[in-house]
Amino acid sequence: MCCSLSFYKCLSEETRLKSLLLMKHQGQLCVCDLMNALQLSQPKVSRHLAELRKNELVIDERRGKWVYYQINPELESWMVQILDITLSHNAALIAQELTRIAHPSCQNE
Numbered sequence: 001m002c003c004s005l006s007f008y009k010c011l012s013e014e015t016r017l018k019s020l021l022l023m024k025h026q027g028q029l030c031v032c033d034l035m036n037a038l039q040l041s042q043p044k045v046s047r048h049l050a051e052l053r054k055n056e057l058v059i060d061e062r063r064g065k066w067v068y069y070q071i072n073p074e075l076e077s078w079m080v081q082i083l084d085i086t087l088s089h090n091a092a093l094i095a096q097e098l099t100r101i102a103h104p105s106c107q108n109e
Helices: 004-012 014-026 031-038 042-054 077-089 092-100
Strands: 028-030 058-063 066-071
Touching: 004 014, 004 077, 014 028, 014 031, 014 042, 014 058, 014 066, 014 077, 014 092, 028 031, 031 042, 031 066, 031 092, 042 058, 042 066
Parallel strands: none
Antiparallel strands: 028 066, 058 066
16 A cells, blocks of 8 residues: 555646546546546656555546546555545645546547
8 A cells, every 4th residue: 555655756747636536526537537537648647646646545447448447445544534534625726636536538539
């Protein structure tokens, strides 16, 4: 499981923090949803997701050509609490991003 230092390093990077908070809010998100929400290229989003996966903060599931990510259900409870608190006290941090994933884009492709 992710160590404390790696966890905080992931939270200190804006794209990774926003990705985690979006997943915490939405549950499971496709790479294309994160691309739209964060307005970043697929390689950039995938690189950040790979780091989160390497640190065991997220898990992924392939469905056809799409990969869906969610918060690792085996994440330490204190880490989940930090994500919950961060999301509840900083909803504005991802408010604009949430409007961009209101309609899943990869369902149509």
